[in-house]
Amino acid sequence: MMRGARAAVSIPAFILTAAFVGYAGLARETGLSLGETLAMTGFIWALPSIVVLTGALSSGMGLIPAAIAVALASVRLMPMTMALMPMVKVPGKTKTWQLLIASHFVAVTAWVYAMKNLPDLPRVGRLPFFIGFGGTVSSFVFVMTGIAYLSVERLPPLVAGALVLLTPVYFLCSLWGAAKIPADKAAMVAGLLLGPFFFVYLPGLDLLWTGLAGGSLAYAATVFYRRRFFR
Amino acid sequence: MSGADFAGAWWWPYVMILVAGWLATDIWRWLGVFAGGRLREDGEFLIWVRCVATALVAGVISKLILFPQGVLETTPVWLRISAAAFGFVVFLGVRQKVVLGVLAAEVFLIGGWLVLGS
Numbered sequence: 428m429m430r431g432a433r434a435a436v437s438i439p440a441f442i443l444t445a446a447f448v449g450y451a452g453l454a455r456e457t458g459l460s461l462g463e464t465l466a467m468t469g470f471i472w473a474l475p476s477i478v479v480l481t482g483a484l485s486s487g488m489g490l491i492p493a494a495i496a497v498a499l500a501s502v503r504l505m506p507m508t509m510a511l512m513p514m515v516k517v518p519g520k521t522k523t524w525q526l527l528i529a530s531h532f533v534a535v536t537a538w539v540y541a542m543k544n545l546p547d548l549p550r551v552g553r554l555p556f557f558i559g560f561g562g563t564v565s566s567f568v569f570v571m572t573g574i575a576y577l578s579v580e581r582l583p584p585l586v587a588g589a590l591v592l593l594t595p596v597y598f599l600c601s602l603w604g605a606a607k608i609p610a611d612k613a614a615m616v617a618g619l620l621l622g623p624f625f626f627v628y629l630p631g632l633d634l635l636w637t638g639l640a641g642g643s644l645a646y647a648a649t650v651f652y653r654r655r656f657f658r
Numbered sequence: 659m660s661g662a663d664f665a666g667a668w669w670w671p672y673v674m675i676l677v678a679g680w681l682a683t684d685i686w687r688w689l690g691v692f693a694g695g696r697l698r699e700d701g702e703f704l705i706w707v708r709c710v711a712t713a714l715v716a717g718v719i720s721k722l723i724l725f726p727q728g729v730l731e732t733t734p735v736w737l738r739i740s741a742a743a744f745g746f747v748v749f750l751g752v753r754q755k756v757v758l759g760v761l762a763a764e765v766f767l768i769g770g771w772l773v774l775g776s
Contacts (some may be wrong), residue, residue, distance in 0.1 A: 638710045
């Protein structure tokens with residue numbers, strides 16, 4: 428676990444800290460309190476879901492639509508967690524509750540790091556390493572988010588604006604980097620184009636519609652493409 | 659269930675965070691643990707679900723760039739789009755190093771901001 432904690436001083440941790448510092452700026456600008464911002468950082472620990480919920484809170488969305496929007500934004504965590512489990516599990520020895528705790532640290536950045544680095548470790552050491560890594564990174568980011576939230580007011584406009592842009596650009600790059608098949612990339616392009624359209628014409632549930640319409644369109648297009656050219 | 663009756667209460671956002679945030683997010687992580695390796699990651703249903711989620715997050719990206727909150731709102735929209743596009747092109751050009759893409763977008767934004775003198 429200590430090795431995982433030490434490994435937390437890393438590039439993914441820096442990216443996450445910078446992204447959450449940027450998010451703290453966004454949260455403040457949106458009118459969220461410090462407690463709300465920190466509760467989201469600690470409890471959710473997945474920036475896309477946090478940003479979706481921030482939008483929901485600021486637009487006064489109901490509990491159920493907000494939960495659906497957030498759940499849709501975090502569906503990706505399930506296959507990621509599934510892919511990670513066989514790697515950290517010691518058959519017949521690892522308890523399910525240990526895996527449930529570890530799963531809270533599954534988020535794009537930490538997951539990519541884990542999939543790349545865990546195979547180098549002996550099997551028994553992987554779960555403690557992952558928990559040590561995830562726990563340390565998220566605690567550090569939690570504290571930095573709080574500090575950033577409190578100091579954002581004193582930042583010059585240029586820096587504050589630059590930090591707000593950090594979140595979308597970080598997503599843009601890492602979402603593309605996480606895309607494994609053409610359907611993922613098509614969905615991303617569809618979402619980028621449809622997002623503003625639904626925001627203007629169907630405000631409130633715009634993200635849900637962007638996801639369902641853009642995602643289904645991209646999926647259908649790539650299925651059609653596969654049938655047309657690979658059969 | 660509408661939040662209208664409680665929307666003003668100080669604790670309402672925390673209920674939202676616990677139910678619509680924590681529960682709605684961690685449920686997938688827990689399901690991931692329980693499902694183990696049963697569902698295939700390249701199964702058709704999962705591909706569609708991931709498409710929907712990806713498009714949704716992409717929608718968040720373009721919303722943040724086109725309709726930002728706060729001080730970034732004062733910058734011209736073309737500057738924000740060009741900065742993000744420039745960062746993405748650099749990201750693709752340097753074998754998908756996220757750090758460099760983000761840095762490039764920031765340099766572009768700050769440079770443009772200073773040149774425009776706002």
